[in-house]
Amino acid sequence: MNFRRADCPEIHQTDDKGVFCTSLTKEYQHAARAFSLTNIQLYDIAYAAIDHIFDEDSKAHLRLRFEEFARQHELEQFADGVQRDTSV
Numbered sequence: 001m002n003f004r005r006a007d008c009p010e011i012h013q014t015d016d017k018g019v020f021c022t023s024l025t026k027e028y029q030h031a032a033r034a035f036s037l038t039n040i041q042l043y044d045i046a047y048a049a050i051d052h053i054f055d056e057d058s059k060a061h062l063r064l065r066f067e068e069f070a071r072q073h074e075l076e077q078f079a080d081g082v083q084r085d086t087s088v
Helices: 026-034 041-052 056-072
Strands: none
Touching: 026 041, 041 056
């Protein structure tokens, strides 16, 4: 089964950072290589992960920070907060 095409949530994390000697950056780099993800797909995966945060009060703030980052880095195509197709 292709979980990405099945519309399953995709969340990258580092809950075993000490065991695997990794960072969130390395996890995203690994995913990008393993699944041939584009920068748009990586951004959208990270942005969509906000929906799965338990702290409801943080969600709006994080969305604004993502959109602000996109605008500051001239990534206007990302700054609209629209979920895009991230299937490979």
